[in-house]
Amino acid sequence: MITLYRAYDGETLLYIRQSADPAKRAKVHRRHSAWCTPDTRFVLGDTYTDRKDALAAETAAIAAEGPQHNITGARPSLDTSAEYRAAVQAAVNSAPPLTPQQQERLRRILADAPVAPELVIGGATR
Numbered sequence: 001m002i003t004l005y006r007a008y009d010g011e012t013l014l015y016i017r018q019s020a021d022p023a024k025r026a027k028v029h030r031r032h033s034a035w036c037t038p039d040t041r042f043v044l045g046d047t048y049t050d051r052k053d054a055l056a057a058e059t060a061a062i063a064a065e066g067p068q069h070n071i072t073g074a075r076p077s078l079d080t081s082a083e084y085r086a087a088v089q090a091a092v093n094s095a096p097p098l099t100p101q102q103q104e105r106l107r108r109i110l111a112d113a114p115v116a117p118e119l120v121i122g123g124a125t126r
Contacts, residue, residue, distance in 0.1 A: 002054040004045040004061065007036065013067045014040065018054040035069045056087030063106030064098055 005022040007015040007029065014035050019025040022044055029036040045061075048054040062070045092098070098106065 001047045001049060002051055003047045004054060004057050006043045006045060006061075006065075006067070008041050008043060009035075009037065009039060013065055015069045016058060016061050016065065016067050017070075018048070018051075018058045033069075052087045053091075056091040059088050060091035060106070063092075064096070064102050066102070066105060 002018050002020050003022045004016065004018045005025070006013060007026075015029070015033075017025065022042065026042045029042075030038075030040070046057060048057065092106070
């Protein structure tokens with residue numbers, strides 16, 4: 001199982017990531033991430049059986065929620081760019097509608113991803 005997790009400082013969203021072992025990742029963040037303090041709390045979210053779906057959900061969540069310390073979205077490591085694009089599209093479709101700012105953030109996240117040009121964000125094809 002792969003879990004999507006979020007790190008918070010109070011109510012401020014710091015970071016979103018997916019991991020098969022979020023407790024271990026939290027320990028690594030506490031030791032090596034400058035943004036992580038002793039007060040940082042980690043909140044577990046949805047779980048996925050497929051890494052492709054977890055990566056897509058991570059990308060969509062980063063775009064929609066805008067955490068302070070995610071520099072880019074998920075690092076796609078899937079077999080094909082079309083597969084990744086389809087997974088991201090499914091995650092976007094299942095999320096609440098994105099604001100224009102969130103749509104632009106998602107476009108920037110995907111700009112460096114090896115993806116085909118079929119993603120539809122807010123009715124417009126990218």
